[in-house]
Amino acid sequence: MVVGAGSGIGRALVSELIGEGAAVAAVDLRADQAQAVAEEAQQKVGMGIGVAGTGISGAGQVIGLGADITDRAAVRRALEDVVLAYGGLDHVVVTAGYYPSPDEHGNVADEEWGKTFAINVTGPFLVADEAWRVWQAQGELDGSLVITTSVNAVVPKAWSFAYDTSKAAANHLVRELAVAFAPLVRVNGVAPATVLEGSSMFPRERVIASLAKYGLPHDAAESTEVLRDRLAEFYAKRTLTGRPITLADQVKAIAALLGGGFSKTTGQIVNIDGGLAAAFLR
Ligand SMILES: NC(=O)c1ccc[n+]([C@@H]2O[C@H](COP(=O)([O-])OP(=O)(O)OC[C@H]3O[C@@H](n4cnc5c(N)ncnc54)[C@H](O)[C@@H]3O)[C@@H](O)[C@H]2O)c1
Known part of the structure; x- marks a missing residue:
């Protein structure tokens, strides 16, 4: 399940994952956009059934769903639809995010501050918390959760208070969820920087x-x-x-975190930022 699939990184990730043969739910606040992305990805990648042991791998399938990640009931409904469609849930990626545009003096209104935290922190938490109910009910699995944060979480900028502090909170949310969900589900973050393409x-x-x-x-x-x-x-x-820094850079990293190559990694934030010394581990 990719939440925030209507645009940018999430949209590109949907194509990447079905290209790898996954069954994907593309979820976004804008249901029509989620459905359009699902159709676009399916047309681009095609459909097909892989044949085990032959090296022939088929493309996966995708459905598009609407949900607001700040609304627990909506998140729960989307998860129920995913389980009904595919019979279960393996991986969840949250790429939904919000950047409040400051006014000419660099300020954002108080409501914008609240909205930023609701989408960038509370939203990923609600998705994680609701997905956890599904994962627990399923029992043993090799699932994982990836939350997109930002290098702004560790690199201070002028006049970007709401976004940057929300992403710092999201980084710590990754760590706390990793501790809470172990050993059933791995939780990691991807911290992009300045992907202007498609965003x-x-x-x-x-x-x-x-x-x-x-x-x-x-x-x-x-x-x-x-x-x-x-x-x-x-x-x-x-x-x-x-x-x-491209969309491909981001989606390859997220797909790798979901896959077997990182099966012993949890609680980590991976920067996909072209290499910024200011964002090095601290
Ligand atoms: N693009 C960048 O340079 C960059 C840099 C650092 C971090 N990030 C982070 O990466 C993530 C993806 O960025 P992007 O460039 O793809 O953004 P984007 O704006 O292109 O896409 C975000 C998607 O999230 C959806 N969304 C917003 N609020 C939602 C809600 N309440 N419920 C469900 N969906 C909602 C939007 O409709 C949109 O389709 C974000 O978390 C962003 O903060 C991006």
Whole structure:
């Protein structure tokens, strides 16, 4: 189950997972968007049945569902639908997130502060807590939970109080859930940085504000895509690996955490940030 599947990292993850043969539930606040992503992914990857022992692997299948992660009853309903559709639950990934856009003075309204914590902290907790009921009922399994946090959780920035502190809380939520759910379910975090590709977190105004902040050229006639690429290149140059961070970078890491390669790793936050010394372990 991928929650936040309607856009960005979650959307790309759905294709990646069904490409690997998984049965996926694409869940988002916007039910129509979740369904559109499900259909798009299925068309792109196709369907098919793998044949054990032959090396022939088939694509998986996907359903699209609507749920607001800040609403426990809605989360429970979505999980019930997943169990009805597939007969159980293995992995859950929460990519849903919210970045409150500050006003021209860098402030966010108090309601925006509350909304940020509701989506970035309470939401993943409610998903984890409800999924835990399913996992416990199933008993022994090799399931795992991945929550996307952010390098902002450890790298302080000016005027990003609500988002950054919410992500710091999400990092600790990962650790607490890992302790609580052991040994049944592994819990890890992925901390992305600046994936402008496909993200609704970087609308045109935010991109222009950032280009202005860093003294980079920007013209009203330029397309959002061109402006985004310029900002992505700028961010890339600040990293140790020097290249823009892509959706593929994020989804490959999340898929790896779900798979057998990390079967003895829990309670960890993996940074997929191009290498930022400021975000090194502390
Ligand atoms: N893109 C980046 O540069 C970046 C950097 C650091 C961290 N992150 C984190 O990675 C995650 C994914 O980012 P993205 O760029 O794919 O974002 P995105 O905005 O493109 O996608 C997030 C999805 O979450 C959904 N969502 C929002 N509120 C929801 C709710 N209450 N219930 C259910 N779904 C809800 C949205 O509808 C959207 O489809 C987020 O947690 C984000 O904070 C992203």
